[in-house]
Amino acid sequence: MRAFRLPWLRKRLWVSALAIALLAGLGALLAGTLQPLLGAVVAGLAPLAAALLVDRRITRPLSATERGAGIIAGSNPGHRLELPSRHWLGRLPETVEQLGSTLARSRREMEEAATAWTTRIEARKARLETILREIREGVVVCRDDGRITLYNRTARLLLDAEPALGLGRYLHEVLNDGPLRHALGLIDPSADAASGADTELVCATASGERLLRCRVARLITDDPGTDGFVVTLTDVSRQTRAVLRREQSLREAVESLRDPLTSLCTVSESLRLAQQAQMRDDAERFTGMLQEDTQRLTEAFAHLADETTSMVTDNWRLEDLHLGSLVAGIKKNAAANGLPRIQCSADVWVSAEPYLLSQVVEALLMRLAEALGVSAVAVSGREQGSLVYLDMNWSGDVVNPDQLDEWLDAGLDDVGGTVTLREVLQRHDTTVWSQPDRSRVHRALLRLPLPGAPEKTEAPSPVAARPEYYDFAADEAEPVRALGDEAETRLGDLDYVVFDCETTGLEPGHGDEIVSIGAVRIHQGRVIHGETFELLANPERPIPALATSIHGIHDEDVADAPPVDEAVRRFHAFAGNAVLVGFNIAFDMRFLRLKQRRCGVRFDHPTLDALLLSILLHDHTGEHTLEGVARRLGVGVGGRHTALGDSLTTAEIMIQLFELLPDVGIRRLEDAIDAQEKMVEFRRQQRAF
Amino acid sequence: MVKTILIVDHESNLTSALRFLLEQSGFRVALASSGTQAEAAMAETAPDVALVNTTLPDRSGYDLCQRLLQGAGAMGLPILMLTSHGLAVEREKAFSLGATDFIVKPFEPAAILGRIRSLASGAA
Numbered sequence: 089m090r091a092f093r094l095p096w097l098r099k100r101l102w103v104s105a106l107a108i109a110l111l112a113g114l115g116a117l118l119a120g121t122l123q124p125l126l127g128a129v130v131a132g133l134a135p136l137a138a139a140l141l142v143d144r145r146i147t148r149p150l151s152a153t154e155r156g157a158g159i160i161a162g163s164n165p166g167h168r169l170e171l172p173s174r175h176w177l178g179r180l181p182e183t184v185e186q187l188g189s190t191l192a193r194s195r196r197e198m199e200e201a202a203t204a205w206t207t208r209i210e211a212r213k214a215r216l217e218t219i220l221r222e223i224r225e226g227v228v229v230c231r232d233d234g235r236i237t238l239y240n241r242t243a244r245l246l247l248d249a250e251p252a253l254g255l256g257r258y259l260h261e262v263l264n265d266g267p268l269r270h271a272l273g274l275i276d277p278s279a280d281a282a283s284g285a286d287t288e289l290v291c292a293t294a295s296g297e298r299l300l301r302c303r304v305a306r307l308i309t310d311d312p313g314t315d316g317f318v319v320t321l322t323d324v325s326r327q328t329r330a331v332l333r334r335e336q337s338l339r340e341a342v343e344s345l346r347d348p349l350t351s352l353c354t355v356s357e358s359l360r361l362a363q364q365a366q367m368r369d370d371a372e373r374f375t376g377m378l379q380e381d382t383q384r385l386t387e388a389f390a391h392l393a394d395e396t397t398s399m400v401t402d403n404w405r406l407e408d409l410h411l412g413s414l415v416a417g418i419k420k421n422a423a424a425n426g427l428p429r430i431q432c433s434a435d436v437w438v439s440a441e442p443y444l445l446s447q448v449v450e451a452l453l454m455r456l457a458e459a460l461g462v463s464a465v466a467v468s469g470r471e472q473g474s475l476v477y478l479d480m481n482w483s484g485d486v487v488n489p490d491q492l493d494e495w496l497d498a499g500l501d502d503v504g505g506t507v508t509l510r511e512v513l514q515r516h517d518t519t520v521w522s523q524p525d526r527s528r529v530h531r532a533l534l535r536l537p538l539p540g541a542p543e544k545t546e547a548p549s550p551v552a553a554r555p556e557y558y559d560f561a562a563d564e565a566e567p568v569r570a571l572g573d574e575a576e577t578r579l580g581d582l583d584y585v586v587f588d589c590e591t592t593g594l595e596p597g598h599g600d601e602i603v604s605i606g607a608v609r610i611h612q613g614r615v616i617h618g619e620t621f622e623l624l625a626n627p628e629r630p631i632p633a634l635a636t637s638i639h640g641i642h643d644e645d646v647a648d649a650p651p652v653d654e655a656v657r658r659f660h661a662f663a664g665n666a667v668l669v670g671f672n673i674a675f676d677m678r679f680l681r682l683k684q685r686r687c688g689v690r691f692d693h694p695t696l697d698a699l700l701l702s703i704l705l706h707d708h709t710g711e712h713t714l715e716g717v718a719r720r721l722g723v724g725v726g727g728r729h730t731a732l733g734d735s736l737t738t739a740e741i742m743i744q745l746f747e748l749l750p751d752v753g754i755r756r757l758e759d760a761i762d763a764q765e766k767m768v769e770f771r772r773q774q775r776a777f
Numbered sequence: 778m779v780k781t782i783l784i785v786d787h788e789s790n791l792t793s794a795l796r797f798l799l800e801q802s803g804f805r806v807a808l809a810s811s812g813t814q815a816e817a818a819m820a821e822t823a824p825d826v827a828l829v830n831t832t833l834p835d836r837s838g839y840d841l842c843q844r845l846l847q848g849a850g851a852m853g854l855p856i857l858m859l860t861s862h863g864l865a866v867e868r869e870k871a872f873s874l875g876a877t878d879f880i881v882k883p884f885e886p887a888a889i890l891g892r893i894r895s896l897a898s899g900a901a
Contacts, residue, residue, distance in 0.1 A: 346861040349883035351791040357886040358794040361801055370797060377790040 101147060105139030149175035157184050165192030226300075226321035229307065234258045237316070244618065246321050249297035251662035254619045255611045256583045259319065261664065263302070267291040271304045272317065290324060299325040334395075341392040348384040355381060408541040409440050411469040411478065418450050427453045428462050428482070434469030437541035438476045444512045445538075447500045451509055452480060452520070452534055455495045460484060471540060478536040486532040487522035496520070574667075574694070575758035580746045582757060584610040584696070585666040586739040587621070587659070588731045589676045590639040592631050596679045601627030602652050603641050605659045606731025608739050609666065613746060615739045621662040622732040625655035639729045653687045656680060660689040667757065671714050671738045673697045694757060698741050700764045705748055717741055780897040781805040783824035785815040785841065786859065787834050795828075798886055799893065812836040812844075819845055824854070826896045828889075829876075831860040831867065839874050846875045855896040857889075 113132030149171050156169035165188045169181045220227055226243030230236050236257055247253045252261035260268055267289045274287045286305035293300065301322045308315055359374035411434040419430040427450065438445075449467075456462040462482040470477045487495075496510040513519050518537050525531035574582065587607035593600035607621040624641065626649045636642055649655070659680075670676045673695050680691045702717045711720070718725045718737055721744040725737050754760050782799055784792050787810045796806040807822040809815035812835050818824075827845060831838035842856050855877040860867050862881075871879045878892055 343861045346882035347788050347791070351788055351794065353883055354791055354794040354798065354886045354889075358797045361798065365801075374794065374797075377794065381790055 101139055101142060105135050108135040109133065144172065145174065145176040148172055149177045149181065153177065153181050153184055156181075157188075160184065160188035160191065165189070165195060228259060228262075228319045228321065229316060230259050230319070231314070231316040234260055236262075243321055246298065246300065246323055247293060249295045250293055251621060251658050252294065252664055254609050254664075255616060257664055261661075262294055263300070263319075264292045264294060268302075268304075271302070275304060275306050275317070290328075298323055299328050337395045341388070341395045344388040344391060345385065348381045348388060352378065352381040352385065407440070407442055409438050409442050409445070411436050411438050411476065411538075414442060414446050415449070415467045418446055418453070422453075425450065425454065426457060428457045429464040431464065431466045432468075434467060434478070436469040436471055436476050438469070438478075438538040439541045440516060440538055441512075444500070444507070445516070448509050448512050449478070449480075449536075451498070451500060452495065452536075456480070456482060456487075456534070459491065459495075460487070472537070474540050475537045476540045478538055479533045480536075481525055481531060481533040483531050486524055487534065489522070492520070492522055492534075575761070576756055578755055579749060579757060579760060580613040583664075583666040584669045584739075584742065585621075585663045586610060586615075586669040586698075586735050586742060587663070587676065588670060588734040588738065589679050590635075590641060590729070590731045591679060592627050592629065592635050594675075596682050599629065600679075601625070601629060602655065602679050602683075603627050603631060603635075603646055604639065604731040605655055606733070606735045607659065607662060608732070608735050610669070610739055610742065613743065615736070615743060617736075620732060620735075621659060623655050623658060624649035625652040626650065627652055639731075653683060656683045656687045657689060660687070660691065663691075663693065666693065668693045668695045669698060669738065669742055670695070671697070671717075671734065671741070672699045694761060696742070696757075696760055697764055698738050698745065700767050701745050701749065701754075701760065702741070704754075704763055704767055705745070705752065714738065714741075721745075779803065779805050780825040781807060781822050782893060782897070783807045783809065783815065783818055783822060783827040785809045785812070785818075785828065785833065785838070786830040787811065788830070795886075795889070798890060802890060802894070804893070804897070810834070812838075812841045815841055816844065816848070819848060826893055827854060827856045828893070829856055829858055831858055831862065831871070839870060842871070842874055842876055855899065857892060857896060 109132040112135060113128035152171050153169055156167055159167045167188060169185055171177075171181055175181075220238075220240035223240060223242060226246040227238075227240045228236060228243050229238040236253070236255055236259055238255075239253070244253065247262055250262045252258075268291060271287050271289045271291075275285065286303055288301065288303050290299060290301050292298070301324045303320045305318050305320075306315075307318050355374050355377045359371055359378060362368075362370035362374055412432060415430065415432040415434055418427070419432060422428070422430050430453070453465060456465060460482075462484060464482065466479075466481040468479050468481065470479070496513070497508055500507050500509060500512065510519075513536070516538060518539075520534055520536040522532060522534050525533050585607050586609075587605060589602045590604040590606075591600050591602055602625050604624050605621065606623075609616045609619040611619075624646050626646045628651060631641060631643055631646070650658075668677070668691070674697070677691065677695060684691050698717070699712060702720075703712055706712075706720065711717075714734060714737060715725055717723075718741055721741055723737060723740040723744060749755070749760065752763075754763055782804045784795055784799075784806060786792050789810070792808050792810070796808060799806050805822075807818045807824060809818045810833075812833050815827075815829070815833075819827075829838045829842055829845075833841065838858060838860075842858065845854060845856065846852075856875065857878040857880060858871040858876045860871075860879070860881055867881075868879045877896060880889060880892065
């Protein structure tokens with residue numbers, strides 16, 4: 089049905105008025121009256137005047153009202169209607185303006201409500217991110233199918249050896265699948281009405297690098313499509329290894345006693361018989377054996393004693409502790425606790441139980457003040473081999489050993505008096521003694537040796553302050569599709585791994601090898617800077633000077649790196665099922681595919697080439713180097729000719745290309761792959777000519 | 778008739794003293810400190826009882842126990858397994874694999890002599 093439109097009505101009105109005026113004039117003329125011409129003019133003008141009036145008072149205001157209503161409805165509800173000063177529309181324009189005001193108010197209220205909600209949600213999100221970042225346990229949130237939608241910084245550190253960790257990847261690629269499936273079965277409400285809300289398991293990581301205690305809990309939301317589960321992770325590798333080592337040591341120590349003991353019993357019985365029968369030679373032989381067995385037994389016992397000591401110490405929750413911080417804590421309340429004035433210089437780390445050690449130090453300082461009247465003590469820490477000497481140094485005499493023994497046998501007040509200072513020291517495998525300070529006269533010290541803190545592990549690589557691997561939007565992602573569906577997926581919705589290889593040369597078929605692989609993930613149309621892969625590989629052949637001049641990697645840099653096969657396998661695990669992207673990717677894929685059989689992996693991923701897609705979009709220029717493309721698309725270039733640096737630049741280029749490709753009709757993966765193939769064919773033909 | 782006891786253990790002091798005690802008790806003794814030596818001694822001496830340690834330098838004592846029992850003429854050979862491992866399952870394993878008796882080190886000389894006598898008197 090044709091819509092009613094005011095300009096059309098106005099036009100028809102004028103056409104009709106004109107027609108009536110002509111007919112009336114013609115009628116009057118034909119009627120042959122006395123003043124035929126005048127009559128015709130009057131008869132003709134009257135309808136025209138009426139039409140003019142109707143147009144000014146009705147149709148023009150109506151037309152203005154229509155346009156104004158359009159503006160009110162479409163963009164500006166506060167718009168005032170632009171009407172002629174006089175009209176016959178009554179209250180209609182006023183009513184339209186009132187409707188506009190009401191609409192404006194409603195919109196404003198809705199916007200305010202939405203802003204308030206957004207602010208509240210942002211605040212909650214920020215709080216959740218902070219909690220997740222600071223929480224000591226690793227947290228991984230997954231959808232029902234195991235797809236990872238969120239993980240925190242601790243999880244990243246715990247799973248740093250797992251190349252498959254990433255948003256959109258599957259938890260079973262990161263943790264040992266069997267125990268995990270079992271645990272999920274236990275909390276699956278659809279499987280068993282009696283299933284619990286959460287369960288615990290101990291599970292190895294996929295690489296076997298760590299043993300984790302995992303608590304798996306169901307995550308039920310109001311939106312059934314976003315249900316899933318949350319896993320909290322605690323590293324129990326150290327404790328488990330310690331327990332296993334202790335058990336093994338104890339077993340071996342006990343077993344090491346059995347042989348010499350058996351031999352001792354048997355030999356001594358033989359000796360008795362030999363002596364009884366006066367078989368002197370045999371008796372002498374057995375006496376020698378007796379001495380040997382006694383020696384073996386003594387050694388076995390010493391080993392057992394060492395193991396026992398280490399077991400006692402191992403059972404304690406020893407922590408790496410900054411001695412200066414511990415003394416600073418004591419110093420803060422020194423006056424209130426009746427301690428001497430403390431001067432501290434102890435910028436060293438020890439391995440100790442923090443609370444009990446601080447209790448011991450505080451108790452010793454208190455005894456110095458009470459028993460010897462010491463008013464000021466200099467506390468220092470000094471590394472001595474594997475130990476750290478904690479010295480409490482004062483002006484005066486040494487503590488009498490008997491008196492020190494008394495102090496050590498006293499209970500610690502703050503732990504209910506049930507544990508003595510001596511016990512705490514024994515459990516730290518140490519003791520304390522008093523001696524003169526040999527470097528200064530009239531000064532004495534209490535020396536307490538403590539185990540130095542174990543060698544610090546390398547600091548974890550810096551993680552972006554804003555945790556980019558949080559992705560709340562991932563919950564809205566399309567479900568996983570088979571490769572066929574993947575072809576139909578919008579480019580911006582796919583997961584990509586953008587990678588680059590540095591090599592010894594340009595000819596993989598003639599012995600050139602990979603020396604470095606770098607990669608970064610793109611998820612939900614975003615470069616995930618927290619999910620990168622960077623690995624040097626040992627090509628087991630010299631790196632030519634020309635290659636080194638390009639990528640800066642020398643033979644000695646890769647001497648301790650894993651072999652190329654291992655690097656390729658690890659990269660394959662990192663890539664998962666993502667679409668692979670590169671800049672002139674055919675070159676890199678050739679290196680990888682030549683290795684795949686030997687490595688027992690397949691690189692049958694769909695691939696996109698940022699170079700080809702750039703040429704497709706900007707065929708007006710011949711500048712298609714990585715720098716040139718990056719400059720054209722406003723992408724910064726960092727770490728050029730490092731595998732990771734080039735991957736990051738290529739990834740940022742791809743993000744820009746995703747925006748531009750729909751303009752030339754490339755929206756889905758299939759479109760992009762088709763376009764690439766056509767370009768390759770076109771260039772091949774160009775070369776043939 | 779003098780019974781022959783084959784002792785298979787690499788603990789030289791123990792085997793020397795045990796040999797002395799057994800000889801004093803009227804047994805003939807053959808010594809082997811490895812599985813390979815034990816199989817050779819088996820063929821040469823046709824022992825009436827074998828004492829086999831569960832741990833040997835060249836193979837497991839359990840493995841040797843099975844091989845000795847499978848060998849020609851070894852049908853019904855009583856084998857006493859000696860072990861330094863304290864796990865209860867070791868005993869189960871020894872009997873399952875055909876051992877006649879099992880003793881955990883350390884043991885009293887009188888205890889093992891009693892067991893050997895008992896096994897030897899039961900042997901054909």
